Amino acid sequence: MFDYTSRYYSLATAVYATSDGRQLPYVTRRFLPQGGNLVLLAQVGVTQGDRLDLIAARTLGVATQYWQICDANSAMNPFDLTGDAAVGTLVRVPMPQTPQG
Incomplete structure (x- = not known):
């Protein structure tokens, strides 16, 4: 599916x-998995105008994998990680994971 x-x-x-x-x-x-239990690839500082898909593309190589960054930060809403209030904060980027089927 x-x-x-x-x-x-x-x-x-x-x-x-x-x-x-x-x-x-x-x-x-x-x-959501426990974000702190995911193996960390990097931590990225959020800049003005940043979006999670752009961060995913830069770090994971695939923009549509932004959800993995959400998981690593225990965030249900991706906008919570990159909004104006988030500028300057560090976002956890996990090692890429493939869901187990």
């Missing part, structure tokens, strides 16, 4: 049965 590089790749699917008998498939919930 999802590409192997997706954060949702290893999640199970389930089916919700509606009262009228329809079957609605969905992906089960994903819980």
